[in-house]
Amino acid sequence: MRSVIGKIHGSTSSFEFEFVVTNSKSVKRGDYIKVWNDKDGWVLGQVSEIIAVENPKLSDIYKVKEVLIAKARVIGKREFGKLKMPTSPFIPGDNVYTAEDNLVAETLGFVEEGVYIGLLGDTCVKVKLNPNTLVQKHVCILAKTGSGKSYTAGVIIEELLERNVPLLIIDPHGEYISMKKPGKIRSNEFGVEPRGYAEKIVVYAPPTSPFIDSADKELSLEGVELTAEELIELSGLKSPTAQALLYQALRNLKNYTIADIIEEVESIRHSGKWTLIGALSKIEKSGLFKQKPTDLRTLLVRGKASLIDLRGIEPAYQSLIVSRVISKLFELRKRGEVEPGMIVVEEAHNFAPEREKTVSSNVLRTVASEGRKFGLGLMVISQRPARVDKNVISQCNTQIILRVTNPNDLNAIKKGIEGITAEMVEEIKRLPTGSAIVVSPELEVPVVVRVRVRKSQHSEATSVLEEEKEAEMVEKTELEEKVEKEPEKKGILRRLFRGRKS
Ligand SMILES: Nc1ncnc2c1ncn2[C@@H]1O[C@H](COP(=O)(O)OP(=O)(O)OP(=O)(O)O)[C@@H](O)[C@H]1O
Numbered sequence: 001m002r003s004v005i006g007k008i009h010g011s012t013s014s015f016e017f018e019f020v021v022t023n024s025k026s027v028k029r030g031d032y033i034k035v036w037n038d039k040d041g042w043v044l045g046q047v048s049e050i051i052a053v054e055n056p057k058l059s060d061i062y063k064v065k066e067v068l069i070a071k072a073r074v075i076g077k078r079e080f081g082k083l084k085m086p087t088s089p090f091i092p093g094d095n096v097y098t099a100e101d102n103l104v105a106e107t108l109g110f111v112e113e114g115v116y117i118g119l120l121g122d123t124c125v126k127v128k129l130n131p132n133t134l135v136q137k138h139v140c141i142l143a144k145t146g147s148g149k150s151y152t153a154g155v156i157i158e159e160l161l162e163r164n165v166p167l168l169i170i171d172p173h174g175e176y177i178s179m180k181k182p183g184k185i186r187s188n189e190f191g192v193e194p195r196g197y198a199e200k201i202v203v204y205a206p207p208t209s210p211f212i213d214s215a216d217k218e219l220s221l222e223g224v225e226l227t228a229e230e231l232i233e234l235s236g237l238k239s240p241t242a243q244a245l246l247y248q249a250l251r252n253l254k255n256y257t258i259a260d261i262i263e264e265v266e267s268i269r270h271s272g273k274w275t276l277i278g279a280l281s282k283i284e285k286s287g288l289f290k291q292k293p294t295d296l297r298t299l300l301v302r303g304k305a306s307l308i309d310l311r312g313i314e315p316a317y318q319s320l321i322v323s324r325v326i327s328k329l330f331e332l333r334k335r336g337e338v339e340p341g342m343i344v345v346e347e348a349h350n351f352a353p354e355r356e357k358t359v360s361s362n363v364l365r366t367v368a369s370e371g372r373k374f375g376l377g378l379m380v381i382s383q384r385p386a387r388v389d390k391n392v393i394s395q396c397n398t399q400i401i402l403r404v405t406n407p408n409d410l411n412a413i414k415k416g417i418e419g420i421t422a423e424m425v426e427e428i429k430r431l432p433t434g435s436a437i438v439v440s441p442e443l444e445v446p447v448v449v450r451v452r453v454r455k456s457q458h459s460e461a462t463s464v465l466e467e468e469k470e471a472e473m474v475e476k477t478e479l480e481e482k483v484e485k486e487p488e489k490k491g492i493l494r495r496l497f498r499g500r501k502s
Pocket residue numbers: 143144145146147148149150151152383433434435450451452453454458459460461464465
């Protein structure tokens with residue numbers, strides 16, 4: 001039995017209470033505590049705040065020099081697999097103890113054999129999540145750049161690979177390829193050993209990729225029945241005449257290839273057709289579409305992660321690859337031709353943007369809303385939560401949120417995620433790199449997790465950091481414009497931007 005850390009004080013309820021701290025060294029904000037309740041047994045709580053008060057009477061009663069009052073939120077007790085709140089209030093004067101690790105793990109709903117993502121708060125309690133919920137009910141990982149999104153995604157990928165869950169990784173920066181190699185682990189506080197996953201990861205790249213030589217396999221697609229919208233996006237075709245001619249040509253075709261469309265357009269009597277023919281020929285020559293394309297069934301295989309390396313590929317082609325591959329896998333999954341698995345989408349704001357539409361938007365929305373029925377899960381990762389389609393984010397039952405500071409992104413998190421309190425939003429702004437707030441239906445209450453060290457090697461996406469720097473520059477410029485419009489504040493803000501010309 002651990003020693004007493006405080007005594008319940010003042011009025012209490014079954015949801016919250018306050019206690020006078022009698023052992024100031026062993027109580028911190030966020031600590032898990034337990035209290036005995038005659039009707040319910042041990043009940044778990046968490047310290048939400050500690051305040052120092054001047055109260056000579058309390059100081060005398062509890063023999064403490066400095067009176068610290070801790071506010072505690074009652075979490076409850078687990079009974080028959082469900083979290084229950086106590087039925088009666090706690091008694092003032094009762095002892096408060098530090099909760100043992102196993103009581104915390106059991107009450108919060110961590111699973112013995114679950115996906116190990118890290119340690120709870122400041123404790124040594126391993127946070128393990130139910131793999132079925134994680135995979136089938138979608139996960140999102142949201143945070144500002146450099147806070148540890150890809151690192152955390154890598155931790156979950158390692159855990160899922162060890163359970164042989166089929167994975168498809170959409171990797172715009174080629175940052176998961178390093179997972180083939182073991183990482184370097186400096187301290188062993190998390191109790192994991194280095195390991196690489198070379199035998200489990202298969203890297204695919206489109207034939208036009210500058211990295212095709214380092215890929216394990218080529219990824220090509222069937223160029224059949226590309227829609228007018230897809231062809232327009234791929235070619236960047238702006239001319240309304242050329243677009244109209246494209247629609248006209250497609251009306252007469254069935255089960256067509258790009259060559260068939262070119263032939264059809266050639267037969268049209270209109271001088272504007274040459275722009276269209278040029279654009280279509282460029283797509284045909286891209287080499288992405290082949291008569292014998294990659295069998296997409298091989299992308300979702302038990303025990304393997306297929307990684308699509310999209311470095312150096314134009315955004316429109318990236319979007320088309322994502323759209324075609326995922327919609328095909330969804331169809332195959334519905335027919336039971338591939339096993340249940342998970343699709344990891346990095347830079348999700350590019351593939352499922354909130355405002356404009358890309359060719360991949362619809363399929364990601366569909367998998368987000370219907371994937372779970374057919375055993376196809378999504379892991380959506382983004383550094384700009386505000387720019388990701390809300391319909392996709394709101395379908396993610398497990399949310400892993402690392403540090404976010406941008407007010408628009410914080411707003412998007414508040415709106416899109418159920419159960420996020422104002423207190424948690426403040427916490428999200430201050431999370432250190434590698435710490436996350438995890439919200440999951442299995443957990444009942446959101447928890448702060450120090451994400452465990454990676455077993456495999458992590459490589460950072462430098463180009464993303466560059467993008468974020470650019471975004472910050474734009475935001476600063478907007479602020480400077482505001483300075484121009486608000487002359488009264490000019491003095492202070494001008495000083496802030498002294499180094500930059502306005
Ligand atoms: N759990 C962790 N333990 C140890 N180091 C971490 C952890 N999480 C992140 N880091 C460190 O922070 C760095 C940035 O992490 P990561 O590359 O995952 O950021 P990111 O959020 O994906 O950034 P970007 O938006 O640029 O892709 C890593 O290279 C690593 O050094």
